[in-house]
Ligand SMILES: NC(=O)C1=CN([C@@H]2O[C@H](COP(=O)(O)OP(=O)(O)OC[C@H]3O[C@@H](n4cnc5c(N)ncnc54)[C@H](OP(=O)(O)O)[C@@H]3O)[C@@H](O)[C@H]2O)C=CC1
């Protein structure tokens with residue numbers, strides 16, 4: 018009996034899913050059990066005894082996929098973005114009924130992107146102004162990107178904790194969209210351009226200086242080490258984990274308080 022992790026990919030024929038199929042097939046400690054596309058039956062996951070499903074589909078598909086997985090005790094490693102609070106709550110409810118099952122939702126599996134979010138969080142309280150610009154290929158369904166939304170949320174949380182004043186902005190008249198999306202008081206701008214893959218800049222400003230953090234994903238293979246890390250860790254991480262950093266920075270990840278299972282298992286990250 019092989020002790021390899023039995024892994025399926027949902028969205029297997031997509032830009033990310035096809036990369037994930039290759040990565041799982043190349044991993045010595047994993048066995049690809051299923052490569053499913055739109056319309057394929059999720060029952061294949063149970064008939065192949067899948068342990069972990071990687072979801073790289075679409076905002077309109079991911080919750081139904083996960084409700085099936087969690088309902089059958091199949092762990093999820095989710096890259097699909099476009100999440101809302103209401104949909105996260107539905108996922109938490111499903112996890113409540115399956116206490117041994119883990120789901121990781123990572124808006125970005127790129128190590129550099131995770132570090133960008135961490136560095137932005139650390140820098141946030143030192144600057145009067147901050148805005149986020151994300152830049153992607155023109156096939157992307159959601160805007161702003163999940164990474165940019167999470168980056169802005171982490172920045173806003175850090176600024177709140179530090180007691181920072183609202184950002185200066187004298188705008189009194191603007192065309193719709195001119196100041197970007199407002200994510201907890203942080204403007205987020207989305208560029209869609211042929212020739213791009215996935216890129217983000219965080220711009221901090223104060224008197225006499227601008228501090229910019231930039232990350233560029235040049236191809237989708239760059240996300241795969243993070244995807245495989247998620248697969249290897251999720252089996253021993255019950256409940257909902259938000260963000261790959263909880264598996265990357267073990268020394269800093271909040272311990273799962275005993276018996277603090279939220280719905281089902283401790284939830285890490287907001
Ligand atoms: N976390 C991360 O690091 C990253 C996350 N992403 C996210 O991953 C998602 C996919 O991105 P990308 O690969 O570019 O998108 P693509 O459109 O290239 O791929 C999505 C694939 O999923 C398929 N699909 C849709 N619904 C289902 C379903 N219910 N079951 C199975 N397959 C389904 C689509 O089929 P069809 O072609 O028929 O529509 C398509 O083949 C997006 O949400 C994106 O934001 C992307 C890059 C990195």
Ligand SMILES: O=C(O)C1=N[C@H](C(=O)O)C[C@H](O)C1
Nearest residue numbers: 098124125157162163164215
């Ligand atoms: O759609 C993409 O391509 C990407 N989506 C993710 C997001 O929405 O943050 C991650 C990365 O930016 C690529």
